[in-house]
Amino acid sequence: MAPSRTSQRALLMSAILGLAxxxxxxxxxxxxxxxxxxxxxxxxAAIRFDSRHSYLxxxxxINDIKSGVNGIAQSWGSRIGQxxxxxxxxxxPGWFEGLPTGTQVLSKLGINDGDLAAxxxxxxxxxxxxxxxxxxxxxxxxGNVYKxxxxxxxxxxxxxxxxxxxxxxxxxxxxxxxxxxxxxxxxFIVQQGDRNVSMSLEPSPSQGGDGEPGGGNSIAAPGGVxxxxxxxxxxxxxxxxxxxxxxxxxxxxxxxxxxxxxxxNVYTNGTLSGNATAFLVPNEGITFISDIDDIxxxxxxxxxxxxxxxxxxxxxxxxxNMPDVYRNWSSTLPNNTHFHYLTTTPEQAxxxxxxxxxxxxxxxxxxxxxxxxxxxxxxxxxxxxxLKKVFETFPQRKFxxxxxxxxxxxxxxxxxxxxxxxxxxxxxxxxxTSATDPDMWFPYNTEGFKGLNSKMYMFFREPNxxxxxxxxxxxCLNATIPQNVTFDRQTDGKFxxxxxxxxxxxxxxxxxxxxxxxxxxxxx
Ligand SMILES: *[C@@H]1O[C@H](CO)[C@@H](O)[C@H](O)[C@H]1NC(C)=O
Ligand SMILES: *[C@@H]1O[C@H](CO)[C@@H](O)[C@H](O)[C@H]1NC(C)=O
Ligand SMILES: *[C@@H]1O[C@H](CO)[C@@H](O)[C@H](O)[C@H]1NC(C)=O
Ligand SMILES: *[C@@H]1O[C@H](CO)[C@@H](O)[C@H](O)[C@H]1NC(C)=O
Ligand SMILES: *[C@@H]1O[C@H](CO)[C@@H](O)[C@H](O)[C@H]1NC(C)=O
Ligand SMILES: *[C@@H]1O[C@H](CO)[C@@H](O)[C@H](O)[C@H]1NC(C)=O
Ligand SMILES: *[C@@H]1O[C@H](CO)[C@@H](O)[C@H](O)[C@H]1NC(C)=O
Ligand SMILES: *[C@@H]1O[C@H](CO)[C@@H](O)[C@H](O)[C@H]1NC(C)=O
Ligand SMILES: *[C@@H]1O[C@H](CO)[C@@H](O)[C@H](O)[C@H]1NC(C)=O
Ligand SMILES: *[C@@H]1O[C@H](CO)[C@@H](O)[C@H](O)[C@H]1NC(C)=O
Ligand SMILES: *[C@@H]1O[C@H](CO)[C@@H](O)[C@H](O)[C@H]1NC(C)=O
Ligand SMILES: *[C@@H]1O[C@H](CO)[C@@H](O)[C@H](O)[C@H]1NC(C)=O
Numbered sequence: 001m002a003p004s005r006t007s008q009r010a011l012l013m014s015a016i017l018g019l020a021x022x023x024x025x026x027x028x029x030x031x032x033x034x035x036x037x038x039x040x041x042x043x044x045a046a047i048r049f050d051s052r053h054s055y056l057x058x059x060x061x062i063n064d065i066k067s068g069v070n071g072i073a074q075s076w077g078s079r080i081g082q083x084x085x086x087x088x089x090x091x092x093p094g095w096f097e098g099l100p101t102g103t104q105v106l107s108k109l110g111i112n113d114g115d116l117a118a119x120x121x122x123x124x125x126x127x128x129x130x131x132x133x134x135x136x137x138x139x140x141x142x143g144n145v146y147k148x149x150x151x152x153x154x155x156x157x158x159x160x161x162x163x164x165x166x167x168x169x170x171x172x173x174x175x176x177x178x179x180x181x182x183x184x185x186x187x188f189i190v191q192q193g194d195r196n197v198s199m200s201l202e203p204s205p206s207q208g209g210d211g212e213p214g215g216g217n218s219i220a221a222p223g224g225v226x227x228x229x230x231x232x233x234x235x236x237x238x239x240x241x242x243x244x245x246x247x248x249x250x251x252x253x254x255x256x257x258x259x260x261x262x263x264x265n266v267y268t269n270g271t272l273s274g275n276a277t278a279f280l281v282p283n284e285g286i287t288f289i290s291d292i293d294d295i296x297x298x299x300x301x302x303x304x305x306x307x308x309x310x311x312x313x314x315x316x317x318x319x320x321n322m323p324d325v326y327r328n329w330s331s332t333l334p335n336n337t338h339f340h341y342l343t344t345t346p347e348q349a350x351x352x353x354x355x356x357x358x359x360x361x362x363x364x365x366x367x368x369x370x371x372x373x374x375x376x377x378x379x380x381x382x383x384x385x386x387l388k389k390v391f392e393t394f395p396q397r398k399f400x401x402x403x404x405x406x407x408x409x410x411x412x413x414x415x416x417x418x419x420x421x422x423x424x425x426x427x428x429x430x431x432x433t434s435a436t437d438p439d440m441w442f443p444y445n446t447e448g449f450k451g452l453n454s455k456m457y458m459f460f461r462e463p464n465x466x467x468x469x470x471x472x473x474x475x476c477l478n479a480t481i482p483q484n485v486t487f488d489r490q491t492d493g494k495f496x497x498x499x500x501x502x503x504x505x506x507x508x509x510x511x512x513x514x515x516x517x518x519x520x521x522x523x524x
Pocket of ligand 2: 194233
């Protein structure tokens, strides 16, 4: 049986980083070893992924696969030549999967615990949201406690090169080098378990950065100053994620129809790296839950070579005039409007995402992928898990869900939420990525939309299609944008499955070959 899509994805990074053996090593701590099952089978790689090789040369790769080169066809079984594996057609190869954590980082870098002891403790404090309950405000603090090990610049560059195709860090312009090194350092951190985390809160006068001030007319909280320690220590992987009822100390309540979102600054005791803005969200109003890749920024996640450069090296770039659309929503919708950015990018990359969003889009709370969601079943369920938590926290709010069609989790989770919570989902707005990007050749599945009111969702082509929608009154569809929803797998003529095999057109071929190589690495 071929390994599942998720296991392929989970294997990618561990395979290319040569961590395949490290993951099986027992943890070097006093705590009983917790063996983390990341993937079913790990056999030595027949083809090593090396960013300095040009895979584009290998035009005959599909034939190689069909004829069983390196035994790959055997693991894919008879599907090759007839159909592509479902992880190909239902999802995007995930190069951010299976990143090393904790002791894996140490063993990979040959560093011992002693060298780390003297390093300062750092805290990633993911911008929280809070709901209003009978006990007052209830804030969801989540994030990670970690340390930076010493890694030489040349080692950082070697590690960064693994994430690039057809290029290397030394060949990039200086700003891109800086970003590739920044992200690589953020990935190779050592998470700190069993730590107590203490926070202090105070009013947040401004959102910070040059972006929109807090979404939907949020205001500095008129109080709330306090210090406290989270009720639990961090998990083995350094994560914390807990709702804490905070003291009122002058905060406004979250009831009433036109209550503003209130902002609090959150500081973490003992480090300058754990600052965040918390958003106290009233019971009623509209929350925009927005994915980030390929909807708020240009990622081209469906084109691995570009996707890797856009994620690891190039400065994040907004997608067309999408910031104008959000700015208009933020400034014209009622005061209780809230923005929540929910991406399944692993938490190690969170700072770059936050930095970009706060410079470009309205302020709001965040969710990224916590570390305990790296095993196979959890990877599949992470988006739904995070979305459900927001829905449960705000049972009276209405949600506008925004993302793009290249994301298979979204294509399942968003319509499912609309079926399960018909009174909470106001609109689903999906960028039809194939309409504007010929490189987007991954099929997407619209089956989940069957049975939903066709006026509550829209597949749009470009940000201007969203202009003038009366979101407050539930207008989600711009009647001038043709909708072609078949409630089935949609290929938009770019990619066909059938007995003759995959038919690819134009530039899709290049993407396809690169993607295939990335995928081969995943299988091995
Ligand atoms: C990387 O960049 C982010 C965003 O600009 C910044 O907050 C962070 O401190 C940088 N991290 C490192 C390790 O340089
Ligand atoms: C964390 O705080 C609790 C409660 O004060 C205490 O019992 C525990 O020992 C602390 N843990 C560490 C690692 O300091
Ligand atoms: C909305 O909030 C602003 C402050 O940001 C306030 O001036 C205005 O009166 C509020 N509007 C309503 C209708 O409450
Ligand atoms: C909170 O802790 C900070 C130091 O971390 C201290 O300066 C401040 O006075 C404390 N505030 C309260 C309200 O206890
Ligand atoms: C991850 O941790 C959170 C809270 O820390 C927990 O609610 C969740 O169930 C965990 N997920 C998995 C897959 O273990
Ligand atoms: C805050 O951190 C300092 C050391 O950085 C420590 O002495 C103090 O006890 C901490 N306060 C709390 C409330 O954890
Ligand atoms: C966090 O806030 C403190 C207090 O305002 C400030 O000194 C520090 O520079 C901030 N840290 C970062 C990374 O901005
Ligand atoms: C607030 O959020 C918590 C955590 O999701 C949830 O259990 C609770 O029901 C919410 N309270 C209200 C009043 O919505
Ligand atoms: C609909 O989309 C068109 C084309 O992008 C745009 O010009 C128009 O402003 C949008 N809004 C409405 C309400 O028609
Ligand atoms: C801005 O948003 C308001 C309220 O949603 C809407 O009425 C208006 O047409 C929008 N303007 C543009 C240019 O989209
Ligand atoms: C997306 O755009 C493509 C290309 O214009 C079109 O063929 C397809 O039908 C559109 N999908 C939907 C769901 O409207
Ligand atoms: C609608 O989608 C189907 C299947 O994806 C496609 O064959 C057809 O050409 C599309 N029609 C339009 C008008 O885009």
